[in-house]
Amino acid sequence: MKLTLKVWRQDNVNDPGRFETYEATDVKDEMSFLEMLDAVNENLIESGHEPIVFDSDCREGICGTCGLMINGQAHGPQKGTTTCQLHMRKFHDGETVTIEPFRAAAFPVIKDLMVDRSAFDAIVQSGGFITADTGGARDANEILIPKPAADASMDAAGCIGCGACVAACPNGAGQLFTSAKLAHLGLLPQGQAERWKRTEDMVETMEMFFGSCTNYGECQEACPKEIPIDFIAMMNRDYLKSKLKNRKLSGQKY
């Protein structure tokens, strides 16, 4: 199949950027979206044009490195699928496809389709961990965790940090990412000691970078791991509890 691509090109963060049009020929159903772009890039290089810069690494949908706005949708049209796992059988011959970077105030464009998502690391750094220095752990089976709790924690822990939630959000909010990390750790017994401090620190760091959540729900639609916004509700509840009753200092009861 043959496609027309409208691709965002931007030399650096200060460049205003522009769309450029390329033809993708010989596109096969079995190709992934990024393999289609690889082929376009090889042609560009061989004809003396600088290739399109985009991020990708594992190409198995787990590292969270890739992420493009495809026809205005974060990671494209297939639900629960990262850009690298999207295959060209979802497109048809002659189609025009618009490709842009994830756009958000917190994710400045580095070049072309590559953005800087280090704000996510800043949120994790502010409290997204359980303090457990190496060597001091007790036997793993001494901590009993009911299966439903472990499963719910795992549902949240599946976040790959790609940023689709932010790109899809009209407010550019980081709530789904932040709440997924809070729920992963806050649903486990090991995470209780730091639960309230973690919630306050992470939420407040998030607010330094990202917009506010107004419950559009676009984030859970775009999330390639289908993480639900229920976790945002849990985060809001914990934040309120912590602030109102100052649990951070006065104890750990629910």
Added chain:
Amino acid sequence: MSTITLDSKVPSGPIQDRWDNHKFDMKLVNPANKRKFTVLVVGTGLAGAAAAATLAELGYQVKCFTFHDSPRRAHSIAAQGGINGAKNYKNDGDSIYRLFYDTVKGGDFRARESNVYRLSQVSVNIIDQCVAQGVPFAREYGGLLDNRSFGGAQVSRTFYARGQTGQQLLLGAYQALMQQVALGRVELHTKTELLEVVKKDGVAVGIVTRNVTTGEVQSWSGHATLLATGGYGNAFYLSTNAMNSNVTAAWRAHKQGALFANACYTQIHPTCIPASDDTQSKLTLMSESLRNDGRIWVPKKFDDNRPADEIPEEDRDYYLERKYPSYGNLAPRDIASRAAKVVVDEGRGVGPLKNGVYLDFGESIDRLGKETVFERYGNLFDMYERITDEDPMKVPMRIYPASHYTMGGLWVDYNLMTTVPGLYALGEANFSDHGANRLGASALMQGLADGYFVAPYTVGDYLAGLLGQGTVSTEDPVFKAAEQTVNDASHRWLSIGGTKSPEYYHRELGKLVWDYCGMARDQNGLEKALSEIPALREEFEKNVRVLGNPEGVNQSLEKVGRIADFFDLGELMCRDALMREESCGGHFRVEHQTEDGEALRDDEDFSFVGAWEWNGAGTAQTLHKEPLVFENVKPTQRSYK
């Protein structure tokens, strides 16, 4: 003539006591002195992130480097199946000794016994540590940890978090690392790629990096340097590794005098999705855990074009169950991969390109019900369906072996130090624990063992001897010369102005390495590769096209340097495979097989680690041998029948 002697520094005494005694014998650094030492950690996968976090917790000044935009992107994240731990929670007869035994045997008696025993010992601490960090391992209803069995083992000792165990373990290590960053004990440099290892007076004193966003070339000085930079499976071009996984850090260390060991020990994983066409950029692994409930078969007849569901039971050949009745579909990776190659080469392959075998869940669905099967493997089935447009609940999966893990790597002693003093290699980047074949669920174990529980002790022992010494200034001529090397190389690539993309040459190189040094190797093929690779390399250096400039983002420039190192490495893989006139584990020399096609080892002549010394570009490396001694597990022919 070289002056290198390989001293493995393995402690003496009963194997059970060696690590404990060694820990006691190693020198300690007083807490107030720890902060006077700077340790550079390169790579933030399981081994790197765990080592950086743990060294920082101990009080050392750590500088940590990754070329990714965040430490969490390292390819450890893609490991699916699980991590071994000799906990015996299932009461099925597991023990540290049994894990040790299984690993030595699984490695086809080409690993160092003492290292493997230590690995098995700390495997139990790893599980404890990860649970304490909040890794959400699978649980039973009573709240206890769940386990499953994995290829090459007859006990259930594998801990898992759905099909995303690597992700969860890496996030645990990443979070521990980020906490240390917040505390100011780790200086984290993302988007920063190692391009040179710097030595002064024979000792590693630091590294030179290039910032892949700005193009800035910079020197970093430290008392010790730890490389945790992963494996070299992308030498085959198509592999299950990530697009950016490369050998460059290890290779640049090799060029500075670190010996590279057992390059021909590469693991071809039996359960990957077969390639669909020639534009494919990588192959995708389907977790080995699928073999617990999936049955592998091909049609008995050649060129049987019927769809799977129309092939009756009597026309199916469950070849693993037939050849290896006691292990069946759980035969170790090297054996399962070769068996698949045999049936596909015979012309009994399945799928549009006849390049796969079936992995069939029909029987399990009948026995366990759709829900149970989907609960166990649902995320893998979804991934498979996205790639192939086929639903494994209805149509059997098609799988074929692909390059997955590399057992070879930088030679290290018992302390994980390379032959360059002060330079360490951890995780997949070293050669140490898996011998000629790695068992399933052991890579995560080794990465975390090295990072959390081995290097933090052994690096301290080295640093204790440096008390009172500062680091070498980054203005020193050794650093300036290394920076010059990096800059010169960038300008050289950019000035070639050829006609083909770097990717093109990587693909061509990969084909050569796969055809001649893949699942089966023979003398003719290897000799052919050793003449064709340098010829292709010559063309590559004359005709590759890298556009743009060295400042700012330039992905072609990043890639071209990595591919140049893969050329060197590809040659070494072939040379190592040619030298090793035997078959063992992942290394199968067609000339050396038993009557029924199994690997035939030669313990008399080849019970050694082959470690190669760099002698400059265009000159063959020199082989050094570290003899392997088996005092506890007597080498026998591995039998999984």
